[in-house]
Structures are given as C-alpha cells and as structure tokens.
Amino acid sequence: MSSEKTTDTSAGGYFSIPSGLGFPVTEKIFTPEKFTEEQKMAAETAKKFIEKEVAPRINEIDEQKGDYALTVKLLKKAAELGFLAIDVAEEYGGAGSDFKTAMCVSEVFGAGGSWAVSWAAHSGIGTHPLLFFGTEAQKKKYLTKLVGGEWTGAFGATEPEAGTDLYGAKTKAVLSPDGKFYILNGNKTFISNSGFADLFTILAKVDGDPKKSACFLVERGTPGFTIGKEENKMGICGSSTCPLNLVDVKVPAENLLGEIGKGIHIIFNTLNLGRLKLGAMTTGSGKYVINDAVKYAAERKQFGLPLSSFGFIKEKLANMVVGAWMTESAVYRTAGMVEERFKATDFKNLPAVLEALREYEIECAILKVAGSEMFWYIADENVQVHGGYGYIKDYLAERYLRDARINRIFEGTNEINRLTAILNMLERAGKGKLPLAKAGAALAAQLEESSGEELSDEKFALQSELVNNIKKMFFVAGGRVLEKFPTRDKIVGEQEILGRLSNMLILIYLSESGLLRAKEHGGEIQEAIVKLYVQNAALEAEKLAKEVLAYLEEGDMLKSYLGRLKRLGRTLANNLLDPVSLQRKIGDKLIEKKKYFL
Numbered sequence: 240m241s242s243e244k245t246t247d248t249s250a251g252g253y254f255s256i257p258s259g260l261g262f263p264v265t266e267k268i269f270t271p272e273k274f275t276e277e278q279k280m281a282a283e284t285a286k287k288f289i290e291k292e293v294a295p296r297i298n299e300i301d302e303q304k305g306d307y308a309l310t311v312k313l314l315k316k317a318a319e320l321g322f323l324a325i326d327v328a329e330e331y332g333g334a335g336s337d338f339k340t341a342m343c344v345s346e347v348f349g350a351g352g353s354w355a356v357s358w359a360a361h362s363g364i365g366t367h368p369l370l371f372f373g374t375e376a377q378k379k380k381y382l383t384k385l386v387g388g389e390w391t392g393a394f395g396a397t398e399p400e401a402g403t404d405l406y407g408a409k410t411k412a413v414l415s416p417d418g419k420f421y422i423l424n425g426n427k428t429f430i431s432n433s434g435f436a437d438l439f440t441i442l443a444k445v446d447g448d449p450k451k452s453a454c455f456l457v458e459r460g461t462p463g464f465t466i467g468k469e470e471n472k473m474g475i476c477g478s479s480t481c482p483l484n485l486v487d488v489k490v491p492a493e494n495l496l497g498e499i500g501k502g503i504h505i506i507f508n509t510l511n512l513g514r515l516k517l518g519a520m521t522t523g524s525g526k527y528v529i530n531d532a533v534k535y536a537a538e539r540k541q542f543g544l545p546l547s548s549f550g551f552i553k554e555k556l557a558n559m560v561v562g563a564w565m566t567e568s569a570v571y572r573t574a575g576m577v578e579e580r581f582k583a584t585d586f587k588n589l590p591a592v593l594e595a596l597r598e599y600e601i602e603c604a605i606l607k608v609a610g611s612e613m614f615w616y617i618a619d620e621n622v623q624v625h626g627g628y629g630y631i632k633d634y635l636a637e638r639y640l641r642d643a644r645i646n647r648i649f650e651g652t653n654e655i656n657r658l659t660a661i662l663n664m665l666e667r668a669g670k671g672k673l674p675l676a677k678a679g680a681a682l683a684a685q686l687e688e689s690s691g692e693e694l695s696d697e698k699f700a701l702q703s704e705l706v707n708n709i710k711k712m713f714f715v716a717g718g719r720v721l722e723k724f725p726t727r728d729k730i731v732g733e734q735e736i737l738g739r740l741s742n743m744l745i746l747i748y749l750s751e752s753g754l755l756r757a758k759e760h761g762g763e764i765q766e767a768i769v770k771l772y773v774q775n776a777a778l779e780a781e782k783l784a785k786e787v788l789a790y791l792e793e794g795d796m797l798k799s800y801l802g803r804l805k806r807l808g809r810t811l812a813n814n815l816l817d818p819v820s821l822q823r824k825i826g827d828k829l830i831e832k833k834k835y836f837l
C-alpha cells in the first residue's frame with residue numbers, strides 16, 4: 240500500500256459538493272501514478288496473461304460451442320494466478336490483495352473480450368453475493384471452489400418479463416412441509432456463464448410474496464433445473480448467455496443466501512461493486528482499442544500519406560485518449576475513496592466494504608455510464624479510422640464495436656444508472672445532507688453581485704474555475720428542480736430532466752477527477768487533456784442547465800435564470816482555448832508513441 244494518504248473532502252461520497260461551493264484543490268486523490276509495486280506487478284502479470292493466453296485465442300474463444308471448455312480452462316489458469324479472487328481474503332483461498340489491486344487487474348482484463356465477460360460474471364456477480372452474504376458453512380462449501388476455479392458461478396436475476404424491473408420477478412420459492420427444501424419454480428433469461436456454470440445464485444420470491452425476495456444457491460444438475468439454448472448474440476459471442484428453467488427444483492433450505500426479504504438488497508449491493516469494476520474494465524478496453532486505432536492509422540496510407548497525418552483522424556485519436564484518461568482518473572479516484580472508507584487492505588471486513596460501496600453508489604453509477612459510453616465511442620471511432628475494413632469481420636475493429644455495446648445494457652442499463660446517480664443525489668439533498676436548493680438560492684444573490692473575478696496565474700486556474708462553475712450551474716438547475724419537485728414521487732416522472740442533471744454530474748465528476756490528477760501528476764499531455772475535457776464539459780453543462788430551466792420556467796423568470804447561467808458562462812466566454820491545437824498535441828504524441836502511453 241502507498242504510505243501516502245489519499246483523501247478527498249467529499250465526505251459521504253458525493254464528490255465535494257457538500258463542502259459548499261468549495262473545491263478541494265489541495266486534496267490528494269488516488270491515481271494510477273500512485274500504484275504500489277504490488278499493484279504494478281499484479282497489473283503486469285494480468286497483462287501477460289491476457290496477451291499470452293487470451294488474445295491469441297480470441298477467435299477460438301468466440302467460436303467455441305457447447306461446453307465452453309476453452310473458457311473454463313482459461314478461468315482455471317487465471318485461478319492459478321489468483322485472478323478469480325484477487326480481493327477475497329486468503330482464508331477462503333483468495334489472493335487477499337487490496338481493493339486497488341483488484342481494480343488494476345479488472346482494468347487490464349477489460350482487454351480480454353468475451354473471455355473477460357465470463358471472468359467478470361464468475362468473479363463478480365457469480366461470487367460476490369456468496370462472499371458478502373453467505374454463511375461460513377456456505378462459504379466453506381462453495382466459495383473455496385469458486386475462488387480456486389474448480390467451479391464456476393453465475394447469477395440469475397433477470398426474467399423474460401422482469402429485466403430492469405426486478406421487483407416484478409415471478410420465480411417463486413416455497414418451503415417444503417418438512418422444512419428441508421425450498422421448491423423453486425420460474426424462468427430466468429440472459430444468464431451469463433449458464434452454459435458451463437456449476438453454481439447459480441437465483442433470485443426468487445418466497446411464496447410469491449413481493450416483500451419476501453430471496454436468493455438461493457442452486458447447483459447445476461439439480462433435478463428440474465434446466466439450461467436453455469444459447470442466445471445468438473450481437474457481440475461477446477464467446478461468452479455464454481442462456482435462459483434457465485426451474486420446475487419444482489428442490490434446493491436445500493441451508494442454501495438460502497442471506498435473509499428472506501433481502502434478495503433484491505443482495506443484488507443492489509453487489510451491483511455497486513460490479514459497476515465500479517465495469518468502469519475499470521471499460522477503461523482497459525478503451526486503451527486497448529486505442530492501440531488498434533493508432534497502429535492502423537500509422538500503417539494505412541491514402542494520398543501517399545498515413546491516415547494519422549490527417550486532421551480528422553488525429554482529432555479522433557486525441558478524443559479517444561481524452562476519454563480514456565479522464566475516465567481512468569475518476570475510476571481510481573473512486574477506488575481510493577472506497578478503500579479509504581472501509582479502512583481495510585483486503586476484503587475481510589465485508590460489512591464495511593458494502594457500506595463504503597453504498598456510500599459511493601452515485602460514483603459507481605457514474606463510472607458505469609461514463610466507462611461504457613467512453614468505450615463505445617472509442618470502438619465506434621476505431622471502426623471509422625479503419626474505413627471499410629472496420630466493417631469486415633477479419634479486422635478486430637468490427638469485433639471491438641460489437642463487444643463494446645453490451646456494456647451500456649448490463650449491470651443496470653445506462654438509463655437506470657443515470658437515474659440512480661441523480662435520484663440518490665437529490666434524495667440526499669432532500670434529507671439535508673446536501674444543501675442543493677439552499678446553495679442554488681444563495682448563488683442567485685452571489686451572481687447578481689459578481690462582476691466576474693480575475694483568474695489567478697496558477698497553472699490550472701481557468702480549469703478550476705470552470706469546474707466550480709459547472710457545479711454552480713448544477714446548483715442553479717438542480718436547486719430549481721428540487722424546489723419544483725420536492726419529493727421523489729413528484730420528480731421520478733421527469734426523466735428527461737433527471738437525465739440532463741445526471742449528465743451534468745458525470746461532467747463534474749470526470750472533470751474534477753482529471754483536474755485533481757493533473758495538478759499532481761500532470762505533464763504537457765495531461766494538461767492538454769484536462770484543458771480540452773473541462774472546456775467541453777463547461778460548454779455542455781451550460782447547454783444542459785439551460786435546457787432544464789427552459790423546461791421549468793418561462794418569461795421573465797426564465798430570463799432571470801438564463802442570466803445567472805450566462806454570468807457563470809462568462810469565464811469560458813472570456814477565456815476560450817483553441818481546441819484544435821490541444822487535440823493536435825495529444826494526437827501527435829499518441830502517433831509518436833504508437834500506443835496508449837499515459
């Protein structure tokens with residue numbers, strides 16, 4: 240572990256907004272530059288594993304049919320290196336590493352395509368519910384097997400008629416008259432790893448009662464439990480996704496996981512971790528695809544010149560780097576904050592880990608959205624860099640794009656994660672934990688008086704001011720939303736508004752994370768990245784805030800609100816940077832280095 244304390248003043252996990260309009264410029268956050276030797280070594284071993292074992296077999300993995308023998312073989316190999324349970328305590332056979340190490344490995348494994356999805360489903364949703372909520376006896380029986388790669392795991396929550404709305408799940412569990420078994424009946428759909436998994440965590444309702452949701456550990460081969468036909472998917476074709484059918488499946492009563500009534504709670508709690516890790520995995524995938532793009536752009540010639548010499552292509556490459564670096568900054572900042580909060584170097588104190596993750600639920604949701612959309616952007620632009628060849632299956636660009644798409648759908652769709660982030664924040668504000676409406680009103684007066692202050696000549700003075708201004712715009716728009724819709728039931732019907740506010744949150748969190756990182760570790764390129772991202776974020780945030788207010792207000796009231804935003808936008812209007820030169824600087828460096836280099 241790094242001896243340096245990497246705190247963030249955002250007590251309570253809503254990134255410094257509670258500290259008023261202050262901006263913790265002097266605070267340190269955890270960043271990849273602070274990786275310890277242990278973390279670097281784990282990442283290096285993971286990289287070698289992906290390069291040697293997975294990448295050369297990427298076609299073979301995608302084409303395997305039936306038993307997924309290759310996927311399982313590679314999972315077992317990963318287990319030998321401790322990669323199925325990096326942050327699981329040694330007493331259960333895990334590697335017992337710290338949480339940040341687990342995040343580094345997740346990032347690297349992001350480059351593993353379909354296989355990485357199987358790995359994540361196994362070591363995440365397939366293992367975490369048992370790890371966090373299992374009894375000692377259940378862990379002894381199953382966890383050691385999952386961690387050692389002897390067995391593989393899957394998680395069955397989704398049903399044909401209950402996807403996003405898991406409360407609507409119909410699978411029913413009834414205790415047998417002798418109290419020895421739960422009898423499960425129902426259908427699940429889209430269950431990752433089900434073609435080969437040995438142990439399934441199944442969400443059901445005891446007696447069909449909505450108040451009695453519960454999870455059950457169900458072994459493959461249990462009579463009445465059948466796995467349906469593989470889905471024919473758009474991407475991640477080497478991962479297994481099947482429906483499950485349960486007809487009078489007798490599950491031993493001791494395989495009830497956690498308490499009756501807490502089944503959904505188990506899912507939502509473990510999802511936070513899944514979302515955070517998905518942020519790391521998509522960061523890794525994004526960087527990996529950037530390497531493909533820059534390689535192709537340097538090799539392919541048109542008009543006698545490499546593609547990389549053309550402004551349009553350079554701009555795409557630069558934007559890819561900006562997206563990956565900014566997301567990475569937010570991912571590791573969050574990992575640092577979460578670990579700091581549970582104050583443990585491993586996962587021994589499981590309730591504290593869950594509590595910390597709950598506290599950072601907003602950030603986890605933001606990272607899921609930001610990471611999946613960043614990766615999608617990179618994969619899409621990589622196809623464009625490849626031109627027609629990007630559309631041909633012989634080229635990896637085509638596969639990357641198909642594989643990237645699912646990240647916006649599973650672990651909670653991005654719509655749902657956007658709602659999770661903003662509703663959580665507004666709820667905290669409503670409970671007085673975050674003075675959003677008050678801050679919005681206080682700002683009104685402040686902005687009337689403000690004549691626009693001079694910027695200091697500190698290196699990132701403009702960007703610090705812009706991030707502050709984006710927050711203030713959020714206060715203006717979000718504060719007004721709260722005044723108009725003070726309760727959750729009033730606000731939930733306003734999704735388009737919530738979506739815009741959520742997008743502002745994403746812009747704030749990524750801008751601030753990249754800025755704090757660059758202040759400490761910024762070279763010339765990092766500086767260009769932050770300048771570019773923050774400027775775009777400020778432009779986008781102003782547009783979003785205006786749209787929210789235009790929906791809420793009209794006439795003089797609207798004019799007054801727009802006036803406040805205009806005053807906040809003045810810093811940028813008076814100090815607009817030339818984005819083209821910044822993009823060229825980043826693009827040129829990537830082309831010179833021939834791969835992602837930061």
Ligand SMILES: Cc1cc2nc3c(=O)[nH]c(=O)nc-3n(C[C@H](O)[C@H](O)[C@H](O)COP(=O)(O)OP(=O)(O)OC[C@H]3O[C@@H](n4cnc5c(N)ncnc54)[C@H](O)[C@@H]3O)c2cc1C
Pocket residue numbers: 360364393394395396397401402403404428429430431432472480645648649650651652653654655734
């Ligand atoms: C390859 C793959 C692997 C998967 N692996 C697993 C797994 O291992 N285990 C598991 O349990 N599930 C798994 N899933 C299921 C996945 O989590 C669901 O597909 C996802 O949660 C969405 O549910 P749905 O498909 O029913 O879409 P729906 O819920 O029908 O949603 C359709 C659209 O409507 C939107 N929508 C829905 N409700 C709302 C609302 N209230 N407000 C606004 N918009 C809304 C959604 O965002 C989405 O855009 C997997 C799915 C796939 C495709």
